[in-house]
Amino acid sequence: MTALPGDWEMVVGLEVHTELKTATKMFCGCANHFGSEPNTNVCPVCLGLPGSLPVLNERAVALAMAIGIALHCTIAPSTFHRKNYFYPDMPKDFQISQYDLPINKGGYLDLPDASRVSIERAHMEEDTGKSTHLGGTGRIHGADRSLVDYNRSGVPLVEIVSGPDIRSSAQARAYASELRGILIATGASDGRMEEGSMRIDANVSVRKPGAAFGTRCEIKNLNSLRSLQRAIDFEALRQIELIEEGGTVRQETRHWDEVLGATSTMRTKEEAEDYRYFREPDLVDLVPSDEWQQRVREGLGPMPAERRAVLAARLNEPTEAQLDAVEVVIDLALEEFVHAAVDAGADASLALARAANELAAGIEGLENLAPGAFASTVLLEGSGALSATQAKTVLGELLANGGDPASIATSLGFEQLSSDSLGETVGALIGEYPDEWSRYREGDEKLAQFFIGQVMKRTKGQANGKAVIGELQARR
């Protein structure tokens, strides 16, 4: 985070667009799937063919309500409007969105630093297709050719609009990160910013403390937390410099260039489109029943803040690195495994490390792994029956094929190493490296690492480091 000069303060509000993780699109039965061959998940409705009509996806509404509930919003009877403007990747040349009557109104999000950001609304809308501009300038004006993929057209989105409550780029980042966790926890989104399933627009202005809000600029389409933070800092400094040099900030939409690390004008307020919003006559009012809202409410699990607190409570004065591991575990919803291991008597920090590293890396095989099997593996490692390397190998096997940890360890020949064979190996090494052994006996502790390394090499990593030290000390 860049400090602002003088007593300048930034005022930031974020608009976060998230694609909803539904099986089908918002208004038709086409698959909502990222990465298919272009223009294969399309039909008359999402191509906006003449005569086609939208039918609202019930699951999308349930997910939108789940987001609203998680953000403490009021779920209100709502309507859909048409936002009219021409763009080649928008097949109807209007977007179905919500305008003055959104499904979720007036909530808030508490951040880990205990600050609170208000939520003005979280409304539903449809996504557009995706254009690729070839040749020439590579942008829509001046390219040789443009190709449009409509697979994304009609994918359901929720746009979450915060109040202008954010005062630093770090807070903006924390807000986006916490919101991302909530979106994942509600099942509404996979939170994959790199696939565009979560995109952020930032409204940035600057002022002296206590003064009225300054003129704001909107930075469009920030697609990583890093870009968000950098773009906000750049933009606030740009505005401050401009004002201090006697200029005034123009209300406009700006583009963030990741490579240049700078924002630039996309369009000014005067060039802004008149969207001619009006009620979408092809859809009826959306009035979710109390029973439906209740069902969604009851289906929601605990949100990240609560889960984070529960997990952190199992650690004794957690370190920074452990807190990072907690984030990973919460993000990927792996805490069930950690809790199972700790409940079985395993060391919390070891369980956390194995979950945040090995399980996170092998997440696609997670369905093969029972929490009990994870717990047993961590216990075996904690007791010294398995070395760290062996434990990781066992977890890899469990994630790949499932099974019982002890049997896997036996079948891989891991158990025999534990006592007799380790003693033999250490004895042999002492004979081979008499100089090193005598220096170690004289108190050069660094040589313990040398012997551990040799043992690991000879046993292909199947020895337990602590057990090696035990053997060495026993012979000292």
Place this chain on the structure above:
Amino acid sequence: MKSVQQIAHDVQSGATTASSELESALAAVRARNEELNVFLYVDEEGARRQAQSVDERIARGEPAGPLAGVPIAIKDNLCTRGIPTTCSSRILEGWRPPYNATVIERLLAAGAVPVGKTNLDEFAMGSSTENSAFGPTRNPLDPTRVPGGSSGGSAAAVAADMTPISLGSDTGGSIRQPAALCGLIGVKPTYGLVSRYGLIAFASSLDQVGPFAKNVTDAAMLLEVVAGHDEKDSTSLPEPSPSLVAHVEDGVAGKRIGLVRDLVDGADEDVVNAVNAAAKALADAGATIVELSIPEFRLGLSAYYILAPAEASSNLARYDGVRYGLRVDAEDVTAMNEATRTAGFGDEVKRRIMLGTYALSAGYYDAYYGQALKVRTMMIEAFANAYRQVDLLLGATTPSVAFELGSKTSDPMAMYLSDIFTIPTNLAGEAAMSVPFGSGEHGLPVGVQLLGPGRSEAQLFAAARVLEIAQGR
């Protein structure tokens, strides 16, 4: 021309075949299509295939549906799979829909044989079928005159005995007005009764598909087939198709029918006389006629010419040259959009797109669109109030009989006024139909209009049948 009931009965019983009924229809089309410009596209191959499949079902002893072997004409704003669907516009040049409108699917399942696609005012915007990119349709009863519009082709197909029934669409009177001008039954069903899926939108909150026929029972048979809930149309009513044919002979005894001064004032004398005669016929059949004034109806036209163009300006945005239909190349995408739309749309369509865009613009929305929405609410309340006093309403369908080609094309306002009596029903989303009753100038038919609340089609058909009987039909 045989009735629908008769054709379906004869085809099912083996007295005739769907294929031979189709060949008669195709012969009738060939005889007059060049003169009248009714069909933009005759799908001989597809129609023969469908007729053959109906005949095969019957040969196997299976029921072939309530419209077995009945030839039908389709307004060219209803999507037909693989068959050009133009809305009488250059902008859809070369486009063949990859899907059928729901009403087409229902017709095919009911054994009907769609013969082809009929001419209309471009995107259903007009009252004479002169706003077609493919030339005007002429009135079969007097080819110097218009058949009305926008469903002029579908009206003319039935009036010229090419097909016994046809489908049109009615946004402000586009079925009832041509029905009146061509001497036919024409029905604007309750909004939501017939699926709009596959009907190319003009003004989505007003559009409704409905039948043309030579008699009340045929119209009822067709409406029964196409009506009923469709999960592909969110504005479709939840109920299945209503029973209509069974109620055609219910009569009007004991019904209260409001004769609405505001649906007669300003009409030609022969039209006024026909409405009064219709009122007498209904009274003779046991109805009580109550004279009413509903002054709100006079606001309908101006509200309609804000709301319908506003929706149209959005509905027609998609014709941008990017994905289908006409494309006129230019230096960049914005210029291509503009060149395509300039070349592809006719004057009336452009006029309405501009009107609607203006009415929705920031700074004008409240004064125009917002105000028109309030008038629409007033209209709904005015109808509701009237239906607390009476069961149905009666008035003229249109102020005059069929007018001469070219007589109103230079004066859009004069053309718009042809729909002054039909528009209120669309704004309120209710039901109405035009019934030929008597004749006027040059012996041309006059249509009287029966109006009813939402889902009152069975009562409307019964009243219309009373008017038929009074004319000895």
